[in-house]
Amino acid sequence: MSLSAKRVVVVGGTSGIGLAAAKAFLDESAQVIIASRSASKLSEAKSALDGDVEAYEIDFRSEEKAAQFFNKVGKFDHLVITAGEGAMGSFSDLPVKDAKAAFDSKFWGQYITVHAAIPFLNTGGSITLTSGVYGKRPPVGASTLAAINSGIEGLVRGLAVDLAPTRVNVVSPGIVDTPLYAGMPAEQRGELFTGIAQQLPVGRVATSEDIAESYVYLAKNGFTTGSVVLIDGGAHLV
Ligand SMILES: NC(=O)c1ccc[n+]([C@@H]2O[C@H](COP(=O)([O-])OP(=O)(O)OC[C@H]3O[C@@H](n4cnc5c(N)ncnc54)[C@H](OP(=O)(O)O)[C@@H]3O)[C@@H](O)[C@H]2O)c1
Known part of the structure; x- marks a missing residue:
């Protein structure tokens, strides 16, 4: 299935995996709409991508903002969501409010965005x-x-099943070197990535580009739905 001139929305397309996915869709001659909260990240990403790109703000945790966003975008063909903030910490120590905030972002943000997108998705x-x-x-x-x-x-x-014939899939990445880890001091980050790389069968952590290819595959392959593409360098085996 060709992606040429197809309109692809990438929520989270201003950084890391989403930015690489936006670039990968542009390489397939798609028209790309990137979205995230920060106006400055949107304008930086738009300049970096340098192609047929529109950029709009969204906070995907808000039903109202998601509805406003898709009203601006209009009809489109493929939705990719990479936005999301998690929470790490031992179960006993992590405050429940932090766990709830992570659900509000990564789980409910994706749920709300899909809900708001449905009327605008082309067959x-x-x-x-x-x-x-x-x-x-x-x-x-x-x-x-x-x-x-x-x-x-x-x-x-x-x-x-519910949205058929629209196909719905999910990409499950392993550890990827992205700005997600920018808050960590460089030396500590380097040690973390080296330690993980040594354990992995592939001997390295992922780049955003490694993961981005999976989103393109899932948009193009008309026989794939309800699938999880696990792209983790073998992390589930060790
Ligand atoms: N990197 C990894 O090792 C790794 C491993 C497994 C899974 N993942 C998952 O992969 C996804 C992408 O991760 P990444 O490493 O690419 O992260 P990233 O570089 O931090 O990018 C996250 C993107 O999401 C946007 N975003 C965050 N909260 C948002 C909100 N409320 N509304 C709209 N946009 C929002 C951010 O832009 P704004 O700040 O402008 O909103 C940014 O564009 C996440 O779901 C993450 O959990 C990552």
Whole structure:
């Protein structure tokens, strides 16, 4: 299925995996609409992408803002959501409010965005959400993310049936070197990535580009729905 001239919305398309996905869709000659909260990130990403790109603000946790966003976008063909903020910490120590805030972002943000998008999705289109390998194999301190990611994968199986013939899938990345880790001192980040790389069968952490290809595959492959694409360098095996 060609993506040429198809309109692709990437919520979270201003950073990391979403920005790389926006670039990958442009490389397929699609028209790309990127979205996130920050006006400055939107304008930086638009200049970096340098193609057929529109950019609009959205806070995907808000039903009202999601509805306003899709009214601006109008009809489109493929929805990709990579936006989302998680919460890490041991179950006993992580405040319940922090776990709820992570659900509000990564789970409810994706749910709300899909809900608001439906009237605008053209027939023959697709929806691809984002979970993460911690849904399958959580390390210590990841019980909230394990629950969120598993919830998203369950939601996707339900949506693939409820929204048919629109195809609905989910990408589950392993550890990816993105600005998600920008708050961590460089040395600590380097040690984290090196330690993880040593454990992984592929011997390295992912780039955003590694993961971006999966969103393009799922938008193009007309026989894939209700699927989880786990792209984790073998993290679920070790
Ligand atoms: N990186 C990893 O190792 C990894 C591993 C497994 C799963 N994942 C998942 O992959 C997804 C993307 O991660 P990433 O590493 O690419 O993160 P990132 O570089 O931090 O990018 C996150 C994007 O989401 C947007 N965003 C965050 N909250 C938003 C909101 N409320 N409304 C609208 N946009 C929002 C951000 O822009 P604004 O700040 O402008 O809103 C940004 O564009 C996340 O769901 C993450 O949990 C990542």
